[in-house]
Amino acid sequence: MTFAVLRALHALIGDALDDVERIYAESGNSSPNSRTSTSGKPSTASTARSPTHKSSNSAQGHAYASPPPSPLISSYFQGQPSSQDRSTTPLSTLDFPSLDLPFDPNSPSENLTSHPVVISAVNKIVAAAGQMSATVQIPFLTLCDAGMSFHLPSCLRLLEASHTVEILREAGPNGLHVKLIAEKNGVDKNKLAHILRLLATHHILREVSPNVFANNRLSSILDTRKPSENLMRNPETKYSDTNGVSAFFGMCTDELFKSAGFLTETYFLSPQKHKNGREPTRAPFNHAFGCEGVGFFGWLEGEGINGKQVNGPGRGVDLIPGVVIPGNGSVNHKRGTSSIGKADMYSGKSSPTNKPRDPLANPNRFRLERFGKAMTGTASWEVPGAVLNGFDWQSLPKGSVIVDVGGGIGSTSMLLAHAYSDGRDISPDEDVPGLKFIIQDREVVVDMGEKAWKDKCPELVDSGVARFQVHDFFLPQPVKNAAVFLLRVVLHDWPDAFAQRILLRLREAAMPDTKLLIADFVLPLACADNFGSTEDEGEMGMTEIQGAETMLAPAPLLPNLGKASANGYWMDMTMQCMFNGQERTLREIVSLAHSAGWKVTKVTKAPGSLFGHIVAIPIEIPIQRRARAGSGSAFFDIPNSNYMGGSAVDPHDEALLDVREMGRASSRCGTPTFGSRMDLPSYEEARAKFGGGIRGALRRPSTSVLTRPPMKPSILPAAGSAKKKRPSPLSVVPQSPSPVPRNISSPRPPPPPVPHSPLKRRISHAQLNQIYSSQQPSLSPAPHQPSQSPRIPGSSLPLSRRASLANLSNQTSISKGPPPPLPANFLLRSSDRASPALSQMPLSPASPVFSRLNSPGLSLRSPTPASPNLSHRRSYVTLSPSAIPKKRVDNSVRSIGGLPSTLGGRGNTLMRSLELSGLANRGVDGQGRMGPLKFGDELSLDPASDDGNDTESIEESLPGGSVLAAAARIESLRNTPSRKPSMSALNRQYSS
Numbered sequence: 003m004t005f006a007v008l009r010a011l012h013a014l015i016g017d018a019l020d021d022v023e024r025i026y027a028e029s030g031n032s033s034p035n036s037r038t039s040t041s042g043k044p045s046t047a048s049t050a051r052s053p054t055h056k057s058s059n060s061a062q063g064h065a066y067a068s069p070p071p072s073p074l075i076s077s078y079f080q081g082q083p084s085s086q087d088r089s090t091t092p093l094s095t096l097d098f099p100s101l102d103l104p105f106d107p108n109s110p111s112e113n114l115t116s117h118p119v120v121i122s123a124v125n126k127i128v129a130a131a132g133q134m135s136a137t138v139q140i141p142f143l144t145l146c147d148a149g150m151s152f153h154l155p156s157c158l159r160l161l162e163a164s165h166t167v168e169i170l171r172e173a174g175p176n177g178l179h180v181k182l183i184a185e186k187n188g189v190d191k192n193k194l195a196h197i198l199r200l201l202a203t204h205h206i207l208r209e210v211s212p213n214v215f216a217n218n219r220l221s222s223i224l225d226t227r228k229p230s231e232n233l234m235r236n237p238e239t240k241y242s243d244t245n246g247v248s249a250f251f252g253m254c255t256d257e258l259f260k261s262a263g264f265l266t267e268t269y270f271l272s273p274q275k276h277k278n279g280r281e282p283t284r285a286p287f288n289h290a291f292g293c294e295g296v297g298f299f300g301w302l303e304g305e306g307i308n309g310k311q312v313n314g315p316g317r318g319v320d321l322i323p324g325v326v327i328p329g330n331g332s333v334n335h336k337r338g339t340s341s342i343g344k345a346d347m348y349s350g351k352s353s354p355t356n357k358p359r360d361p362l363a364n365p366n367r368f369r370l371e372r373f374g375k376a377m378t379g380t381a382s383w384e385v386p387g388a389v390l391n392g393f394d395w396q397s398l399p400k401g402s403v404i405v406d407v408g409g410g411i412g413s414t415s416m417l418l419a420h421a422y423s424d425g426r427d428i429s430p431d432e433d434v435p436g437l438k439f440i441i442q443d444r445e446v447v448v449d450m451g452e453k454a455w456k457d458k459c460p461e462l463v464d465s466g467v468a469r470f471q472v473h474d475f476f477l478p479q480p481v482k483n484a485a486v487f488l489l490r491v492v493l494h495d496w497p498d499a500f501a502q503r504i505l506l507r508l509r510e511a512a513m514p515d516t517k518l519l520i521a522d523f524v525l526p527l528a529c530a531d532n533f534g535s536t537e538d539e540g541e542m543g544m545t546e547i548q549g550a551e552t553m554l555a556p557a558p559l560l561p562n563l564g565k566a567s568a569n570g571y572w573m574d575m576t577m578q579c580m581f582n583g584q585e586r587t588l589r590e591i592v593s594l595a596h597s598a599g600w601k602v603t604k605v606t607k608a609p610g611s612l613f614g615h616i617v618a619i620p621i622e623i624p625i626q627r628r629a630r631a632g633s634g635s636a637f638f639d640i641p642n643s644n645y646m647g648g649s650a651v652d653p654h655d656e657a658l659l660d661v662r663e664m665g666r667a668s669s670r671c672g673t674p675t676f677g678s679r680m681d682l683p684s685y686e687e688a689r690a691k692f693g694g695g696i697r698g699a700l701r702r703p704s705t706s707v708l709t710r711p712p713m714k715p716s717i718l719p720a721a722g723s724a725k726k727k728r729p730s731p732l733s734v735v736p737q738s739p740s741p742v743p744r745n746i747s748s749p750r751p752p753p754p755p756v757p758h759s760p761l762k763r764r765i766s767h768a769q770l771n772q773i774y775s776s777q778q779p780s781l782s783p784a785p786h787q788p789s790q791s792p793r794i795p796g797s798s799l800p801l802s803r804r805a806s807l808a809n810l811s812n813q814t815s816i817s818k819g820p821p822p823p824l825p826a827n828f829l830l831r832s833s834d835r836a837s838p839a840l841s842q843m844p845l846s847p848a849s850p851v852f853s854r855l856n857s858p859g860l861s862l863r864s865p866t867p868a869s870p871n872l873s874h875r876r877s878y879v880t881l882s883p884s885a886i887p888k889k890r891v892d893n894s895v896r897s898i899g900g901l902p903s904t905l906g907g908r909g910n911t912l913m914r915s916l917e918l919s920g921l922a923n924r925g926v927d928g929q930g931r932m933g934p935l936k937f938g939d940e941l942s943l944d945p946a947s948d949d950g951n952d953t954e955s956i957e958e959s960l961p962g963g964s965v966l967a968a969a970a971r972i973e974s975l976r977n978t979p980s981r982k983p984s985m986s987a988l989n990r991q992y993s994s
């Protein structure tokens with residue numbers, strides 16, 4: 003059986019390689035401008051069709067993973083464009099980018115890695131290869147890999163911090179002897195050789211001859227393209243004017259890496275009263291850096307350091323952790339107050355102090371600035387234009403108000419404003435929904451956003467299409483007429499209790515037809531998901547969620563695509579380690595939303611991405627029922643508290659849920675947070691990326707938005723342009739429309755063609771169009787059907803990075819229940835299957851093929867059970883077994899079957915804490931913010947009032963932000979005729 007699985011994985015890899023080669027071959031043949039190969043040799047695509055086929059490359063017997071560097075690559079090292087060379091190289095096909103050559107974001111070959119078929123195939127290869135390796139390797143050695151691979155980030159950090167990548171770029175394709183590298187960066191040559199060799203062994207760098215190292219496709223993405231000498235002199239300038247990738251890996255291998263080392267200290271070895279807590283300022287990060295009570299962002303801003311130094315005295319380079327100080331050749335590794343290495347952070351509590359007044363005196367200044375840049379480097383975590391497909395924006399009534407809650411500088415709103423507004427307050431055009439945007443954030447961020455919008459698109463601000471508003475999302479939501487509340491990468495920053503409070507605030511302010519749109523990673527389980535199978539999940543409507551996936555890949559692959567989906571899980575742990583936050587599974591998102599009065603109805607993910615757009619509608623907030631333990635301790639059933647699980651709760655736990663943590667956890671001075679967009683998308687970039695998705699203004703030459711400056715050379719370089727700004731190598735997005743044509747019944751004409759230079763080296767929109775349309779007949783066997791959502795903007799395949807892509811979702815997510823046994827014909831190759839095209843093509847949920855696959859006739863999903871009557875009362879008794887306090891006597895509590903055993907009572911702790919904090923704290927400060935609360939505070943509810951009608955009677959006595967208060971408020975709003983104030987009225991209201 004194991005051999006059968008291995009053979010199946012092998013065949014999967016072979017099929018996937020065939021797919022990739024076919025796309026490259028077709029592209030090479032169909033596009034005269036892209037007849038090139040980064041290897042300088044013809045591809046073997048036409049001959050290599052079997053996983054066992056020996057390609058001519060491997061037959062050459064050289065030491066390279068792929069053909070040796072061609073003379074073409076010398077242009078990289080000289081910093082010169084190589085388009086001329088390429089365009090005159092007559093080759094029959096494109097080759098896949100070589101591992102041995104530096105990354106070239108402008109090469110057609112690299113561009114094609116974002117082709118959906120390639121993304122899908124690569125995901126299969128990565129998943130299958132990872133699984134094969136885990137299967138065949140001696141377990142001890144595989145665990146050695148897992149247990150000792152901490153050396154990888156450690157060595158990677160040195161590579162980045164010592165500017166070795168830049169030194170190697172300057173050395174050229176033949177590399178540089180480690181002795182000479184050491185002379186330049188001051189690291190001991192013998193130590194350096196071993197460090198670089200470890201990296202080369204993991205394919206990050208190449209050892210071209212003994213002790214001689216050169217950059218390769220992986221290491222080169224760390225290249226800031228700056229002269230190494232300058233960096234040695236002014237290392238603090240390293241990340242300015244870069245794409246942020248080196249900053250991102252600098253941060254990952256420094257504070258994130260170190261924090262992760264304290265996971266067990268925090269979650270297991272800490273005193274009982276702390277370890278189950280979810281305070282944002284008592285995370286592994288706080289252990290690692292000895293700064294309990296200080297949020298990561300506050301710490302970055304210099305808080306909690308108590309006047310001592312974190313990284314050494316003085317300013318400038320002295321502040322940079324681990325860099326060589328020029329002149330004396332020494333390396334600064336003073337750690338100041340860090341408790342790394344100390345066993346127990348609780349022995350000596352640090353108290354937060356105000357951050358230094360002088361930002362230059364902030365010992366963490368370098369890290370702070372690096373974080374900002376790093377967030378730019380992660381732009382490709384999400385396909386930015388996916389928000390256009392994540393909701394049926396066109397279906398909204400004219401002039402609808404979208405509230406971008408925690409919206410940062412408004413980059414998502416800006417995309418939407420370009421797509422769905424024509425830059426006028428009221429558009430005469432019936433087709434233009436003329437959406438209005440209110441972007442809410444903290445004051446300092448709002449200031450930044452207003453400035454950015456005024457610089458970039460003043461007409462949208464002046465016309466009233468968009469406006470910023472200072473608002474703390476833990477306080478009552480001031481906008482009462484929102485059509486959509488948008489929460490993009492906000493909830494993942496917060497533990498459940500805090501996230502629930504944010505959602506409650508929105509629920510309180512929601513009209514019956516208000517929608518909630520959550521944009522966050524949606525983590526799949528590592529087994530086939532059976533969500534919706536329990537009664538309570540049925541009550542939460544899980545079985546009816548459109549686009550929900552139960553698995554991303556067929557057996558024998560892991561249902562979540564294993565290694566190919568790793569990035570979502572890295573992010574999850576990063577949020578835990580830094581903030582006690584988390585990414586969430588769909589089940590967790592649904593339950594969290596439900597507990598705050600929102601019912602999830604739809605999930606949309608861009609092909610190959612775990613990043614989802616989740617639509618929810620308002621429902622009644624489940625009112626928790628009071629329960630009393632025999633001992634007299636008060637604790638409560640928490641609505642839907644089964645969703646998180648974790649360890650059992652000690653009802654006498656004195657852990658505080660101090661809601662002032664909210665403030666401490668948040669950035670004070672506008673530091674971005676994980677996932678925030680640091681740049682406004684340019685109109686042209688958005689247009690180039692999302693084509694038909696950008697509607698409204700784009701087709702109206704007379705409107706003001708078209709008076710924007712012409713397309714920037716950095717986006718679509720002019721012919722012969724010598725200097726190009728390198729886009730983020732992780733965010734190369736081919737300018738492509740959907741490969742699956744949709745019959746969109748829009749009266750709108752298509753948007754004007756994207757102007758592009760005929761000489762530019764990137765594959766043009768039109769070229770990819772051609773590629774896709776040439777594949778059309780075989781890729782889409784289904785007859786064209788009208789789109790479910792006729793106004794969904796055109797490009798359903800915003801293509802992006804390849805990391806963490808899990809784009810088998812739509813073809814493989816349709817079976818429910820345990821993974822099927824290995825089919826007898828499993829070894830059949832894709833070409834033998836009934837519908838090879840379907841199996842090869844990642845589908846957009848908007849595609850007719852996808853709808854067809856999900857149609858009742860074809861779906862393998864078990865039929866949706868009749869929706870049970872929603873009875874919120876039942877859900878109060880759904881505590882997971884492990885979360886039931888020992889003293890509990892409430893025999894209505896029952897266990898939840900089907901939940902993974904790893905889900906215990908952690909969520910209950912949080913939810914309980916929230917409830918207690920909400921109910922027990924009568925004191926609300928002047929700003930409506932709730933004060934710190936003790937677990938076990940007295941409830942004001944009379945047990946007898948547990949009849950479902952208690953909301954009105956208790957409204958007055960409840961602090962804002964609690965479940966009950968929100969429910970009560972909604973109840974009272976229900977009796978108030980809903981008004982829809984005009985935008986100008988709203989503006990007046992807010993400005994007063």
Ligand SMILES: C[S@@+](CC[C@H](N)C(=O)[O-])C[C@H]1O[C@@H](n2cnc3c(N)ncnc32)[C@H](O)[C@@H]1O
Pocket residue numbers: 407408409410411413414442443444447473474475476489490491492495664668669674675676677678679680
């Ligand atoms: C990860 S960022 C997301 C920003 C934006 N939605 C985006 O997609 O780029 C989280 C945002 O939440 C904001 N934030 C944090 N605490 C807040 C609070 N209490 N009230 C309002 N916004 C807050 C931060 O300033 C930050 O802009």
